[in-house]
Amino acid sequence: MGSGGVRGAPRPAPSPRVRAANDAAVRAGGDFVLYWMFAAHRVRFNFALDHAIARAAALGKALVVLELIRCRYRWASDRVHRFLLEGLDDNAKALGRAGVLHYPFVEESPGEGDGLVRALASRACLVVADDFPAFFFPDWIEGEARACPVLVEQVDGNGLLPMRVAASAYPTAHAFRRFLQKSLRPHLEEFPEADPLDGLDLPRPAALPDAIVRRWPPAPESRLRGDVSGLPLDHAVRPVSLRGGQAAASAAAARFVRERLARYAEDRNEPGREGTSGLSPYLHFGHLSVHEVLAAVALQEGWSPSDVSSRADGSRSGWWGMGASAEAFLDELVTWRELGFNFCAIRSDYDRYDSLPPWARDTLERHAGDPRPRLYSLGELEAGRTHDPLWNAAQRQLVAEGRIHNYVRMLWGKKILEWSASPVEALRAMVELNNRYALDGRDPNSYSGIFWVLGRYDRPWGPERPIFGTVRYMSSDSVARKVRVKDYVSRFAGEGGNPVG
Ligand SMILES: Cc1cc2nc3c(=O)[nH]c(=O)nc-3n(C[C@H](O)[C@H](O)[C@H](O)COP(=O)(O)OP(=O)(O)OC[C@H]3O[C@@H](n4cnc5c(N)ncnc54)[C@H](O)[C@@H]3O)c2cc1C
Incomplete structure (x- = not known):
């Protein structure tokens, strides 16, 4: 490496x-x-x-x-x-x-x-x-x-696998994982420089032409320190406390690998624990490279590319030749993340409803006329004012902190499908709320997650239900049975609006 x-x-x-x-x-x-x-x-x-x-x-x-x-x-x-x-x-x-x-x-x-x-x-x-x-x-x-x-x-x-090595868009994580297991090995040897500026000896640049610098004056230092005052932006979506930039990103990655990677497999689905890496905003803005994360994981695990298995059966564990938690983490960071880049690189319609697999469109269409026992407007959803305390907590976390814990994020999307007049309306609401508030929004992963709610990368699940048809269903009660959500709900109980300054 x-x-x-x-x-x-x-x-x-x-x-x-x-x-x-x-x-x-x-x-x-x-x-x-x-x-x-x-x-x-x-x-x-x-x-x-x-x-x-x-x-x-x-x-x-x-x-x-x-x-x-x-x-x-x-x-x-x-x-x-x-x-x-x-x-x-x-x-x-x-x-x-x-x-x-x-x-x-x-x-x-x-x-x-x-x-x-x-x-x-x-x-x-x-x-x-x-x-x-x-x-x-x-x-x-x-x-x-x-x-x-x-x-x-x-x-x-963007990823460990160059996007254009794959000739088609993969329909499931399993199929893409098999492809990765067959194709990734040589690319694991091709790492970018950890610090390409160290010892750099290029000719010094002359000053840029006056005409250019006068017309486009470089940003003052205050802007580079994050001052957004006076800019024509959506001010209602307030900054969060998480600091951006490469230094903060590298430190967060190192801390996660040192302190939480070993328990990732057990803790990642528990909204009450900070069990996941929290790296998605840094990855989205390119403040952090997946190569840097892999290098840190490899060091921690004493791993080298020669440890990968020659088996390519698409199975979720065993290919990397690392511990179970590290493999679970890399399955998200590499398989799931790069699956989205693969789709967007090949399909320019990645954000269109019609890009859903035919089985999902068919089943949603068959249930388009089903009565919706509850309908919420975009404004009610945005304000976290539904009858469901767990959902409201997720939405309020999104507005306040710019993130939702992954497990709850799946439920968040599924309920929007259930409470919208049509799947197209649900898609519109998810895209709007996710991309407006989530720090990691506007990313290939945003469309993976949102379209997963509607059936992308998934398969039909029985029994057939109202509104969902055979698209996978989730309920707040079933989530609450599987993971501890009490603390999570009470953390965001009283919050509304957009309180973080
Ligand atoms: C409705 C919905 C919307 C989503 N919108 C986004 C989004 O806008 N941006 C975004 O980055 N992710 C999105 N996801 C995927 C997932 O929720 C986040 O990537 C994850 O929660 C980020 O937290 P983390 O960095 O702590 O993840 P970790 O569990 O620490 O995972 C490490 C990295 O792997 C990748 N990853 C993890 N889970 C997934 C996943 N399910 N799909 C694709 N990549 C994954 C991310 O890059 C993440 O940073 C969405 C999921 C759903 C269900």
Whole structure:
């Protein structure tokens, strides 16, 4: 495994992770290599950064790293922005120390950043950019790449498996796990550099042209420290106490592996215990790489890639050759997480109701006319004002803390299906609430989880029931029988609105 590579001679990203986003050529006479960092907001374990450094070293050029934060995307809020901006601060410090020019641009009003990528690209040899298969990112990069006069290369650093190694979208976790067990082994040897800036020796960048810096002034330090005041965002979704950024992410991953990994298998379904990693926001914003997490788990378990089994039967345990808890954790972090990236990379309709498997659409359709004993509006759901205390607690945790414990999150979605006028309405409500409030929302995993509620990645379950048909059913009583929810419910009992400052 290891970070490999001789100091001063970084390797480009492995070829399955790299693709050209336009047909333009490299311009060797450009002033610098531009890395447009829009998804992997970190300077550790980052294939795109490695690739940009390797390109700059080969061309004998300086490196410029652009982080352009727009304010016009859907669900842009104080919560999302604060977390994102805290990540820029870590990067500014690390890149500054390494002599790389960091260009943070934070839009103060919608559209201010338009033209910046092109303006920088017109001075660059080439553009290296992230690759992220969901939300507004694919359209954004496609439009920018078309307008850039030099080659734009996208580098996929999302998962252990390069997204484009799989030729189709997998219908179940079991099928995808089998595929991973057959295909992942060589990719476990291809790690990004743990610290590519350490000992970096690239030419120092000259100052950027005045015309560019005057039109798009780099963000002041206060913004990089997370100050969102005055920005045109959804202020009702308030920041949470969890700090964003690579430093906090690495510390959280190390703490989880040291203190809680060993009990993960037992504790992960207990909402009353902090048994899971809490890493999903960091993974979503690219503050943390799955490679860094695997490296920490491997160290703790004394594991190396040669320990994986040659058996590829899709079974949930036994393939990695680690302890039971570590394997349970990696099944979520790798199988389930990358299943969502696989779907989004292949299916541009990943967020559409029609992307559900035919059996799920058929059974939901057959029950579309069933009476709904309880119907709640989006406003009632949002405020956590239903008759069900456990559901209300989940919704209030989402609004207050930007998260819901995974086990309760499944119930949260299933009840929205039961209490909505139609499955399409339920989908709309889940997407709206999840993506507006959840710090880890707007991610391939968001669509995995929400569509799982409606049957994606699942199979028909008997008995056939009203509203659900054969889509898997969950009730608050059955959840309460299986896990201890009393403390959880009382923790969020009195809360409403959006109380965290
Ligand atoms: C209705 C619904 C909506 C969801 N929306 C999101 C979302 O917006 N963003 C999001 O990241 N996850 C979502 N999930 C999946 C899951 O709830 C979270 O990934 C998990 O709770 C995050 O907590 P953790 O980091 O402590 O997870 P851990 O248990 O510590 O797992 C480690 C990592 O594995 C991945 N993971 C864990 N469980 C799942 C899962 N079921 N599916 C896919 N990946 C998983 C996540 O990246 C997670 O950070 C949703 C699930 C449901 C049922």
